[in-house]
Amino acid sequence: MQEFAPPLTFSALVTALRAAGCVFAEDEAELLLSSASDPTALATMLERRAAGLPLEHVLGWAEFCGLRIAVGPGVFVPRRRTEFLVAQAAALVPRQAASAPAVVIDLCCGSGALGAALASSLDGVELHAADIEPAAVRCARRNVGGLGTVYEGDLFAPLPRSLRGRVDVLLANVPYVPTEDVELLPAEARVHEPRVALDGGGDGLDVLRRVVAEATDWLAPGGSLLIETSERQAARAEETVGSRGLVARVVACEESYATVVIGTRPR
Template identity: 80%
Template sequence: MSQSTPPLTVSSIVTTLRAAGCVFAEDEAELLLSTAPDPTELAAMVERRVAGLPLEHVLGWAEFHGMRIAVDPGVFVPRRRTEFLVSQAAALAPAGAVVVDLCCGSGALGVALASALPGAELHAVDVEPAAVRCARRNVEGLGTVYEGDLFAPLPVSLRGRVDVLLANVPYVPTDDVGLLPAEARIHEPRVALDGGGDGLDVMRRVAAEAPDWLAPGGSLFVETSERQAARARETVGAGGLTPRVVVSGELYATVVIGTRRP
């Protein structure tokens, strides 16, 4: 008579995750237990996490700005620090704002902002087909997701009408991509991480075109690193916008805001 495998418990999962190097093993164990539909799937989820798959890809969702955002394997995982960018945009956006989310990934930024703005009109764009499929699930009922490079797939009718332009562009310098944690380096698309030689290549492209798409008084919001902040500010200003840098020490977040003059 064969013996069945004993069911996984919080304690046994924590021990397994700790052995695999998971720093927040207790929290992860609770999330896995609360998400798995049955013991068989729970065991499979623990196995995938131990193998190095990002927790959000194992769960199928990420918590962002108080919401659960679907995140499929191979799609960029929204970072908690980027909640600061969304909060800054929400503070400046008018009701009924026209919002564009470039490099949208899962669509987390646009969904969080549109959900906080009554009557918002949301348009999201990504070049990665997997990200577009994922974003369409999250954005459904709130707006439209387009597949393509930056502004290229957007309707021409949006030119000069965008109140909030969210652009969570890749900003890791090419030579630093190899230094990223394995979870990002192996399991997230390189196009969502690699920002070119100095990390600002995509930001330059966005900043150059942003004034044509923003409404008078509308703003561009981009995240960057603390060490890139000065150059990022110059980059946004070079595109013709009025730039400023805002920082959250708590979230270790740096955001450049570029506003089109009224």
């Protein structure tokens, strides 16, 4: 690992980051400078970033929907394109009385970013989140805090049975990279994020199918399932969602390269 002697100037940071292959070296240099507690910490952060660690893991947080979401080693970094899914979900959350808040589930929650962002933007929801990765669950509990409850387990398995048939919005940011494409991902994801958060099986839709198979039993009448996917998978994903009795549609945002399949349980 290359060593950098403090103090480091902005120019020196940019030069080192560019040499390490960082495309947005100036932006990253500003973030490192603003986040480091002292020159020694700054040098350590630069060494970690130059060694290939994701910037968000170096900083200890990722910006998402205006929030600073804590992330760390072994935790999937929330993508900015997924903010589109949260915006779609917010529009579907029914406005209910405080005595009967809308019920939201965040499956494959990772850092808990989606559920935390949605709950923070609304006037009270009953939030439940789950992930199979212990590191992700620990991280999600930090981010969700008093906004909801985070469970450790596979998809719906750890959730309270009392939620069945009561869920108004079901967020499922499932892994959707086809297995053979995982090795083509940038090293930041392929090396430093858990494979279980990336690998969606042969066609990338294996976990989506598992979620859809149970979703109708958990959704309330009129409740909606929202799943992010890729543009090339959207037609198959929409068909899968529709095959389970949900009214399916695809929404997309060209600006953020985001594609979301929404399935609504008929009332």
